[in-house]
Every structure is written in C-alpha cells, then in structure tokens.
Amino acid sequence: MTSAGGALTPASKPSNLNVPNVITIVRILLAPVFLIMLLVDNGQDGPLRWAAAALFIVAIATDGIDGHIARKYDLVTDLGKLLDPIADKVLTGAALVGLSILGELWWWVTIVILVREIGITVWRFLVLSDRVVPASRGGKLKTLFQSFAISFALVPLPNVLGDWMYWVNWVLMAIALVLTVVTGIDYIVQDQRLNRRPAQR
Known part of the structure; x- marks a missing residue:
C-alpha cells in the first residue's frame, strides 16, 4: 500500500476476530454437544441419533x-x-470416540486416527514460533473422506436401506484411515525437506 506522501506502508492484517474465525470456534464448541446427543440414547435409532448426525454434517460442512x-x-x-484444522479434529475425534463407545467402530481405528491427528496438531504448535503449517491438499482430501466416512457411520442408514450399507461404511472408513496415515507421514517428510533447503539470499 502507498501512503499520501507516496511512501510504501505495509498492508494491514485482518483482525483475528472475524466471521470465518468465529464460525470455526463455534464448530469447536458444538463438538461436546454433538457427542452428548450421540451417546445419550445409547446408539438407538431414535430422533437424537438422527439429530446428532445432522449436527455433525452441518458443523463439518461449515x-x-x-x-x-x-x-x-x-x-x-x-x-x-491454526484453528481450522483443530476444529475438524475436535469434531471428527468426538465422532470417532462416540462410535467406538457405542461399539460401532473398532477402537484401534479410532486410536490410529487420533494419534495421527493429535501428533500433527502438537507438531504444529511446536513449530509455531517459526512458521504456521496450513493444511495440505492431501490433508484436505483426508478430512473430506473422514467427513464422508463418519457421516455415513453416524446416520443409521443400514436400518433404512439394509445391511449392505455396512459395506459402504467400512470401505469409506478404510479409505479415510489410509489417507490419514499417509498424509501424516507426508507432513513430516515435506517439512524435513523444507528444513534442509539452504536459506535464500
């Protein structure tokens, strides 16, 4: 930007208190509400289960x-x-833990995904003084498949469409699991490559 005297002035940064960040924070706050709704009727195919699934889908879509x-x-x-991927992890983590508590998802799947997600989040905080690590394209694809897989698992479609929907759920969750592990490794590899590059003069 140029001042009235013709001198260059740095462009002003947007405030942290803006609409996108508020939406992100609301997503984080909705996670415990969603989890309570999911667990309160012990996984029964009732109104709260459908409402919990709808809340997750709306929250993750934002x-x-x-x-x-x-x-x-x-x-x-x-x-x-920084907050955007954390909001995704809080929501998906709550859903995965809830599904495992209800016996609808193997605990080892939830643990593998949570270890990756928490590990990458902690790593982001550790390097925060040097740089902000945004979500990569692979990370965004992983989040998309996680969202699809969890949404299908939350909505009790097998009770409506038949048992074949379990296979759809398992395939989607398997893809999400593979992408979660692969992109986690990729984050570390790409960061190491960037650190090895000589400083530009």
Whole structure:
C-alpha cells in the first residue's frame, strides 16, 4: 500500500476476530454437544441419533464455508489457519470416540486416527514460533473422506436401506484411515525437506 506522501506502508492484517474465525470456534464448541446427543440414547435409532448426525454434517460442512469467506474477503489469518484444522479434529475425534463407545467402530481405528491427528496438531504448535503449517491438499482430501466416512457411520442408514450399507461404511472408513496415515507421514517428510533447503539470499 502507498501512503499520501507516496511512501510504501505495509498492508494491514485482518483482525483475528472475524466471521470465518468465529464460525470455526463455534464448530469447536458444538463438538461436546454433538457427542452428548450421540451417546445419550445409547446408539438407538431414535430422533437424537438422527439429530446428532445432522449436527455433525452441518458443523463439518461449515469448514468449506468459513474458508471460502476468508479467501473471498481477504480475512485469512494465522489464527484461522491454526484453528481450522483443530476444529475438524475436535469434531471428527468426538465422532470417532462416540462410535467406538457405542461399539460401532473398532477402537484401534479410532486410536490410529487420533494419534495421527493429535501428533500433527502438537507438531504444529511446536513449530509455531517459526512458521504456521496450513493444511495440505492431501490433508484436505483426508478430512473430506473422514467427513464422508463418519457421516455415513453416524446416520443409521443400514436400518433404512439394509445391511449392505455396512459395506459402504467400512470401505469409506478404510479409505479415510489410509489417507490419514499417509498424509501424516507426508507432513513430516515435506517439512524435513523444507528444513534442509539452504536459506535464500
């Protein structure tokens, strides 16, 4: 930007208190509400199970909305880059733990995914003083498949469409699991490559 005297001035950064970041924070706050709704009727095919599934789908869908708003109106912030993937992890983590508590998902699957997600999040905090690590394309694809897999697992479709829907759920969850592990390794590998590059002069 140029001042009235013609001197260059740095462009002002958007405030951390903006609409996309508020949406992201609301997603985080909705996670415990969703988990309580999922568990309160012990996994029965009742109104609360459907409501919990709907809440998860709406909450996870806002991930694309806040990102679109942030890019369109130049509201991208370092805080938003950090909170956005955390919100996804809190929501998906709550859903995975809930499904495992209900006996609808193997605990080892939940543990593998949570170890990867928590590990990458901790790593992001550790390097925060040097750089902000945004979600990669692979990470976004992983989140998309996790969202699909968990959404299908939450909605009691086998009770409506038949047992073949279990196979759909298992295939989607298997793809999400593979992407979770692969992208976790990729984050570390890419970061190591960047660290080995000589500083540009």
